[in-house]
Amino acid sequence: MRIQRILATTAALTCLLAVAACKGGADAAPPPAPASTGAEGPLAEAQRYVRQYSSCEDLSTKPGDPRLASDDLTKVGQWSVTERGVCSDKPAHGEIVLSVPSDMKEFQTRYKQYVMDKIAGGDGAYGLESRVLVGKGFVAVPTSTKTALALVRSDLRVLTCNPTAPVPQGYKREKALVEGCNLSDFVGSTDGSGSPNLETPQDPAAGKPGQPTRGSLGLPRAGSIAELKKLVSSSVDCTHFSTDPATVAIESIDYAPVVTGDPLGWGVTGRGLCGEPAGAQRAHDLNWLDTVGDMKKMQTKAKAAQQADLKDDGKLRRTASLLLVGENIAVETNSPTARFGLYQQQFLYLNCVPGFSAPSGYRLEKAQVEGCVLTNYEPEHPVG
Incomplete structure (x- = not known):
């Protein structure tokens, strides 16, 4: 009897370990x-x-x-x-x-x-x-x-x-x-190859399923310029950083910011510049960081600037920075590499191009200004 109990126990343990082999029935899978x-x-x-x-x-x-x-x-x-x-x-x-x-x-x-x-x-x-x-x-x-x-x-x-x-x-x-x-059982992926996310907004202009009526799937936030600088440090090179108004206002032939003139008129409460503005060599790697007190005002001004840039040939200047926003923060950059990292951190790009839509798998949310969307899809620099 003891031997029979041992054999029964061994069979039960084997059954637990080899799940498919012990399912039984006509449809049971063959032993692997x-x-x-x-x-x-x-x-x-x-x-x-x-x-x-x-x-x-x-x-x-x-x-x-x-x-x-x-x-x-x-x-x-x-x-x-x-x-x-x-x-x-x-x-x-x-x-x-x-x-x-x-x-x-x-x-x-x-x-x-x-x-x-x-x-x-x-x-x-x-x-x-x-x-x-x-x-x-x-x-x-x-x-x-x-x-x-x-x-x-x-x-x-x-x-x-x-x-x-x-x-x-x-x-x-x-x-x-x-x-x-x-x-x-959700497999996340930025290139759209993971599990389908039925909550991911599609094209709000076309009224496709999945577009939230209000709110967002989540955007980053920061309490100060210093906190924002730390937040984006893995995506934006801020080895050289300044909040000096004269330095931050510098523009380069290669790097055009989104915010121009008085930042307060854009709803900006704090502003910093990452990169080398000039000196012994040409300015390079310029990216602007913003804390934003009035995001709707910023998006309204950015829409007007973007549409003015599109007016001539329907394309943005190659040197123009794109505005990537969070809840109360923004980054202006024309670096695709930096933007890729920022998208990973849930920043989204304010896109006001008429007729724009994004493929399945990319985020597409309502902006705070009519005629624009927030997205992580760039037709010229798709992820994947």
Whole structure:
């Protein structure tokens, strides 16, 4: 009888680990193929589970495997990880790192701290596109968005700890094991290849579904120029910075600001300049930072300036800065690289071009002035 109990217990444990193999019924999935390297234990079981939803071939536990990124999140012995391996999802042109932590709460706690450290270091958008997928007893980190989309069809859930990370309506949202993080089946992506966001506004002029009647999906804010400078430091080079009115008012043949004349007439309450205004060499890398007391006034003036620029040939001057706004702040820049970083931080560009619309996957919100929208889509510099 004791032997029978042992056999029954072993069968039950095997059933829990190999979910698909124990579903039963006529539609049950066939047993998955064995791990390709002969790996045993929890890591091999994790691979078998993952392979029900995506490819996971050539599993290797070698720490020096070239498929492992040099800046990989963690290693065996860290974050309570006892086993780790990497496999390939060749159809999706990506890899999947599988980790088995002995204490899932410790793993999530360490990941949250990692995200907070990144944000504190200036990368405010870190973790918005988390690819850390938590399961029962293991963690999968795919490099491909396509793989992540396949895996969230299982019981794996995306762990996000960035406080601004959205979980749109229609997606599952569950509490993580640590405060300030959540688990969901939403895969975020700035290039539109992730999970569809039905809350993402489309073209308000065309009355497409998804455009909020009021409000925003979220814009950044700052309490001062110093706070704004710190906020955008990962996107805008402010090594050389000045709030001196004479310096801030400088314009260059290569860098034209949006705000001209008296800043107060634009609703601006504070203004600074990042970059080299001139000197031994030509002015370069000029970007203007603004705190804004009256955003509607700023957008109204910016619309008039933008339409005056479009009047001749329907195009903005290459040297013209674009106005990227938050709730009570703005950045004027003609650098596509800086703007890409700012979009990651949830800034949006004030676009007043008649007939403008954005493809699915990009943000498009109502501006505070009629005839303009706020967006992270630039036809000449699309993301992805």
